[in-house]
Amino acid sequence: MTARRAWVIAVFVMVTLLPRSASAHVGSPDVFIDGLAGAYRVFVTVRPPHAVPGIADVEVQLTSSDVNDVRDVRIVPLPLTGEGARFAPTPDIARRSPDDPRMFTGHLWMMTAGAWQVRVAISGDRGEGTLSVPVPTMPQATLAMTRPLHALLFGFMLLLCAGFVSIVSAIVREALLEPGEAPDRSARRRGRVAGLIATCVVAGAMILGGRWWTLEATSYAGYVYKPLEVTPTLAVSSGRLRLDLRDPGWIRSRVLDDFIPDHGHLMHLFIVSPGLDHLWHLHPDQVATGAFDARLPDLPRGHYELFADLVHRTGVSETVTREFDTPAIQGTALTGDDSEWSEASATTNDGRIVWVRDDRPLKTKQLTMFSFRVEDAAGQPARDLELYMGMPGHAIFVKRDRRVFAHVHPAGSAPMAAMEIAMPSSRSHAHSGDRLPATVSFPYGFPEPGDYRIFVQVRRGGRVVTGAFDAHVN
């Protein structure tokens, strides 16, 4: 079989998916950061606006030890890159919560779609510090009108139309009459004719207005975020997976030749089985503009879904998704940073990962620190943890129905590449190669209720260890 023929034969039918709201993640637009603003450790949550331009909600939470040291927290939005990133507008003073003195909140206007940052400046007894949080602003969808509002506006529209017709009719019927003079039959008839003409004018205005509204809505629909599309092509014989990206059209600044490495790789590819009992974390190479190629490990026959994380030079991060079917593939052994996990082979004798949590139920939209302790075979905190792609660990939050996917690091849910653009002089999120603590934490908040699986990956003694945990979110 020729290589070409092998490629052709290997093309599988892909199950297309409706585009889902995504940025660096899927269905999880909020940004959660655990970072340092000077001497102060802060947890920042930014909820980007649903429509752009729109208002982002910002929450800045201090640690209990800093609560009395901080005088004020200022927040300001500005583009992540370009000319607009040079000049910041006047910052807002975030309001301290009367219920929780550690919590500061504010609202910021984000004016364009793309890569933005929220700069958090803290001043207090231990000096001043700044933390920049990259925030992708992606118009998610056009908000539908509620029934009561629809009824209200429709009622007012009828009132205004009827009022217009009556006024025109009154003008023609009575406006020119001398005081005290009653309109005669002829005047009343002229009034009725004028009313009829006014009705036609109103009808025409309504039709034209409706068309204009449709044009505006269509124009905005083009501005609503459309994820990159991907066509996976499997070469069964050689055990390779090629991913061809296609831009379905969104903002002009999005191109396919500007991807930058995010903790060492242009693409982080996650392949999961529908039951989330298999996970592969691979790093395909870019072989052409918008085309990536990965060597696959052994892959059982089945139906899978892929999630591929990419970061543009602008700092905008995207996750492309696709479902696909494959026969059994005889691949090659994993190398480098690639890793896999399956439920069947999850139990090992050299340790485990434990989710350190209390009994409080998990809630949506709430910043939560997900802490995991890595234990050795004796149940003691592991002492052989190493950096895995520059970080103590990686967490992947996937909803059981796969409507939500988020790739999170200890510094937060923003991609490292975007954080480096936002804070080029700071490497606070990175960690030195000294002995790592056995507990690794990830700041995240579930976007919607449901059942999730959390995959946690760390590197121990040169190999990647993965733990899987189930979470129910109220």
Next chain:
Amino acid sequence: MSLAATAERSSVSSVAQPRIPWYLWCAALAVTAAYVGGYWDISWHRSIGRDTFWSPPHMAIYACGVLAGLSSGYLILTTTFARNAPLRDMSVRMWGLIGPLGAFISAWGGVAMLVSAPFDDWWHNAYGLDVKIISPPHMVLAAGFFGIELGTVMLLLAFMNRSSDDARRPLQKLFLYVGGTVICESLLLKMEYIGRPHMHSALFFIAVALGTPAMLVGIAVASRQRWACTIMAAVYTAFGLAFLWILPLVPAQPKLGPVYQQVTHMIPWEFPLLVIVPALAIDLILQRASAWRPLVGGLVTGIVFLLSLIAVQWPFASFLMTPLARNWFFGTAYMDFSTPVDSYYARYEFFPHEPTSVQFWRGMLIAAFITCLMTWLGLHAGRAMRRVRR
């Protein structure tokens, strides 16, 4: 003469006092608040960027609705329900209510303004916060403004047309002042298309021609004042210069990004258009054209309006692009914080709306046609407005 007719005359004379009733002042104040609030709001967005429901310019806009509602509500309710209401015989009937025609039109404008608020709020949530003036909910608001302005014009007109010469003069002044604010509002609405970079394009002249000449000529003819167009254009120029020179004295800083220009004070709109010159030309024509047929009058007035506007605005636009105009007097150095440094506006260059001369001259022909159509409509409307009594 019948007894009833005598009573009507008596009623008219009792109303036609030299003093201007409070509700006419109130209505005139409403249209002033609408224009000041609208201009201020645009300046607010150019300088500070972010606002709230309770921002001062918004309060001025709401004041328009309140004042218009107060005057029109008073007139309609008292005329409908009060015994021996002085305006009853000079009113129209609508939906069981009785009141001056202008009051009904103003009330309609107030309702339109009211409706635009939830519509605009939903629009922000559905399609994002405002980044442009011309949007459907803003047009509903603009319809409200124009309803209130037209209502005020009609209210004043009816009083003026019923008045004796002594009483007419102060009403005429107020009428022309309100007419001036109508011109202000009509040009403010089109500011996205009549700014400095557009002034050497046919699109600019088409934008100016839409509506404005009709309002100018219509109100001028209705007023019976020899220099009506000049007075209205002077009102527009005075407001524009006042804003241009006063607003920069107020400190302001942008509160949202992207920030491309350093802003330390309120940013006004540009030097007012030189419409006072074509307005003067129209006045001179109208003084001699009372016997002309509207078709001829409209054609001549329209062409003179356009040619005189081109004659003064074209070279003035070239001057505005020079460093000589970058001072407090002409104000071309003022740019809103979001003006990109490589934009035509920031580079003091004209935007090539019509890349070829054919496209340009076709556009100018369209502008000439629209201007003549507007002045023709204005002449007709003005003559009809002279006969309004209620």
